[in-house]
Amino acid sequence: MQSLFIYNTLTRKKEEFKAINPPFAGLYVCGPTVYSDVHLGNCRTFISFDLIYRYLLHLGYKVRYVRNITDAGHLEGDRDEGDDKFAKKAKLEQLEPMEIVQKYTVGFRDIMREFNTLPPSIEPTATGHICEQIEMVKEIIKNGLAYEINGNVYFDVEKYSKGFNYGQLTNRKLEELLEGTRELGGQDEKRGRLDFALWIKAKSETIMRWPSPWGWGFPGWHIECSAMSRKYLGDTFDIHGGGMDLQATHHTNEIAQSQACYHKTPVNYWMHTNMLTVNGVRMSKSAGNGFLPGELFTGNHPLLEKGYAPMAVRFFMLQTHYRSTLDFSNEALQASEKGFERLMEAYKTLQSLKASANSSENIAAIQSKCYEAMNDDFNTSILIAHLFDAVRIINSANDGKLNLTQADIDLLKILYNDFVFDVLGLKAESGNERLDTALQKVMDLMLEIRSKAKTGKDFKLSDEIRDKLIAAGIQIKDTKEGTTWKV
């Protein structure tokens, strides 16, 4: 197996990936909170981890990829007060909380399918794992690192810090963290400023509630991931991922919960993907600058000049390394769309390439460079640069400007299958098959008419056909072998 290097947030270094129990690998990614539509920023994270999942699979790992659905436990507003997000949304839309969950879970999966992400091995829900969460909370209390007050259970961060490094994931000391925290409110019942809720007491109007040793209530946000990752991947597993915004709070607390519960570090490699920005500012629900994937596909948004196909958007995202911020703009999308089309056109060209007896190119070198790029912390920017080398070679060979043997052509096909389709997860946009066939026949007819016009030097007619086809979104090109077209 190739040696793969992964940037580990825990150590702030690239480290060689050593699976605990190869060829198996465990991957846990914090999934969406399904109380509203996922925006494009959310999608970026899941596309990034889809790439990581795909590459691990490609390298031969048997990956168990767990991505949770948060369908309870998230609180609206500040601190551990306020309504459950689902309950609030449910009131707003006059639906049951579980209707909200269903609606946005289905929407999320649809979008993920559009982006051609592979479904995770397991998609556990928070509400489906209340027992496991309660058990963990009980254990943490037993170990003296959590306490109950009035039906709420809190994690005792300062006490935990005596034995463990609470801020290790963000490289921060407890004192620094305490300084950055707000003053405790007068009514706050927590002992320490940094303490966070493991279990929250239900109010009289709370709909989503479960019985617990501390009375009716619901779990805190962080405990679900600890409980579910442990259940499906074990006490310590290989990779845990999520957006960078989860690093300081959510993931920091996950480590603390696991350590406090069973005294093991839960994760060997922490991976964090960077944010999608709009005009340099992070896209987020609260900032109101979110794009919905649907708006992007249709172009129905004030900042967009046109719609973009899901695969063009996926390609756009993969052109940037996952740990860099990616700025969203019309121009950048258009550039990516064209690049993506060129990449896919070359694949079509490749299918009809004629082999020469000798070769002037070293395709194997490109292939090994592709692996090098991916093995260096999933560097898709560089991978794509190498793939465009292949594109240039394919097009030049098609122009007869250089020679490829059949072995070269076969290797190029492998390169496309491995990296463009399997690893990057790109695919040609395919429409309705019956329509495609019908369109093909119509186009054959049109081009025949135009060809006759050209033979008869009736360029006025031939140009008129071409211009009107372009207006209809169909581009044609005349070559020595005949005329081809594409939508």
Add this chain to the structure above:
RNA sequence: GGUCCUGUGGCCGAGUGGCUAGGCUCAGCUCUGCAAAAGCUGCUACAGCGGUUCGAAUCCGCUCGGGACCUCCA
């Protein structure tokens, strides 16, 4: 306020102490009835000021700008 990240050509984006990705755009050329496509060529950049070095966009310091986290967020 604290902690941290970042500033690359017209745009988007990689990057290693020396060999200066890639995509898009623009201009020219080849091909072509004209286009389109493709190929080739050109536009050759690293915020500013100092320092280390034979040599720095890459290391160090300062200045300026942008951002993230510290509060729900992928």
